[in-house]
Structure formats: structure tokens, C-alpha cells
Amino acid sequence: MAIHSTGELVCTACNKEFRSRQLLKRHIKIHMMHKPYICQKCGKGYAESHSLTKHMRTHMGIPREKKHFCEDCGQGFSEPYYLKVHRRKHTGERPLVCEICTKSFADPRSLKVHNIMHAGEKPYKCHFCPVLASFFAEKGTLIHHIRTHTGEKPYTCNVCGQSLASSSELKLHDRKHTGIKKNICNTCGKDFATPSNLVVHMRTHTEGKQFECKICRRKFVHKSTLKKHNNLMHTK
Structure with a gap:
């Protein structure tokens, strides 16, 4: 059991936060329980059969019902806790603090991964x-x-x-x-289906046409476009 900067109680096993000691104690039992219900797809174990059934939906591509929505961006979540963690993206709140270097994080998973980096563990x-x-x-x-x-x-x-x-x-x-495109360019407002496509697009604003053809001096934003140009225009 631990208490972070906001005064909330935190499970030391998984860094999940709770508002009361009673809820935390109930949660800790999950880590202590025998987990006989094993997912045949990924090997994850569960203490109760209904938890395994709920988990299996992720493998089947069945989305969980989203009843909790962010007032800022409209994104939906299946549990109030996930909405709470998401809201920190808008507020900038980072209540989870690393005990070693005091670096702060918005969500438990990021802190857990960070702590593994300190330990240097790759088990x-x-x-x-x-x-x-x-x-x-x-x-x-x-x-x-x-x-x-x-x-x-x-x-x-x-x-x-x-x-x-x-x-x-x-x-x-x-x-x-x-057709949902959530990766939006802050410069021109254009949206993209994947983060990688947005990164490539952002170069048009930040880097300009930095790849120059040595033969005709024409410039291109992407190296791949320059290569296509050379193959098409200058290859005999």
C-alpha cells in the first residue's frame, strides 16, 4: 500500500489508485488469489470465469460498452477509472511519482515501465x-x-x-x-488514420523539402519520393 502526491491510495503491485482503504484491500485480494481461469490465447490468468469471458472479447474484436465519456474530446471508456486517467492528458496532471528519480507520470503503466528501466530487468x-x-x-x-x-x-x-x-x-x-482519424496535425488541421502517417506529414511543416536530386536539383519532402523520382527521370 502506498500514498501518492494527491493523497490517494495506490496498490504497490500494479499502481492502480483507490479512494478508500476498503476498496484497496478488496483489490489486493486479486493479486493474492489463485487464478485457475487461463486465457488460451495469451496465457493471462483470472480468479473468476466472468473476468476471463470479458477478457476473451478483446481477442474476438468485440469492444466493451463505453458508458463514460470525456467532456473535452468525447472519447468513451468502459470504466470510470480509465476516464479519470485519460483526463490527465487534458489537465497535464501527473500524480504518480518515481521514488528513485522523482519523475512523474499520468498513468500506472507508464510508471511501472519506467521503474523496470531503473532496475534494468528483462526477465x-x-x-x-x-x-x-x-x-x-x-x-x-x-x-x-x-x-x-x-x-x-x-x-x-x-x-x-x-x-x-x-x-x-x-x-x-x-x-x-x-473512417475515424484521430491523429490531427496542429498546424493545418489535416487528420490521419495512424500516428506514423501524421509523423510523416508533419515533416512538410517542420523540415521542408530537404532531399535534393543531385542531377536536376529538384527537392522533395521524403527520401522515398526522391528515390522514385531518380528511378523514373534519371535511370537509363
């Missing part, structure tokens, strides 16, 4: 990697990595049936069907 080993094994700080990262070896893609799109390796990939893929 999860990939046994598929040839010659030199790869080690990972988080089990979830290892599972995602192993899928690059096995080719497993357990997340399926309900619209087109395409299979993907992770829930985040499925979420990005779903935007192709819904």
Missing part, C-alpha cells in the same frame, strides 16, 4: 530467437514478439475478417472501416 526470454536470445521487460511485449516467429494473429476484424497480431493493430485497422 522474459524468447526461446525462438536463433543464436542470441532476446529478453523483454514485459510479458506482453514478449508475447507480441513471439508472434513474429509463429505468425500467430489472434485478433480478427469483424468487418473484413483480416487477422492481426495485437489489439493495437486491430484498433488501427478498424479505423479503415469506420
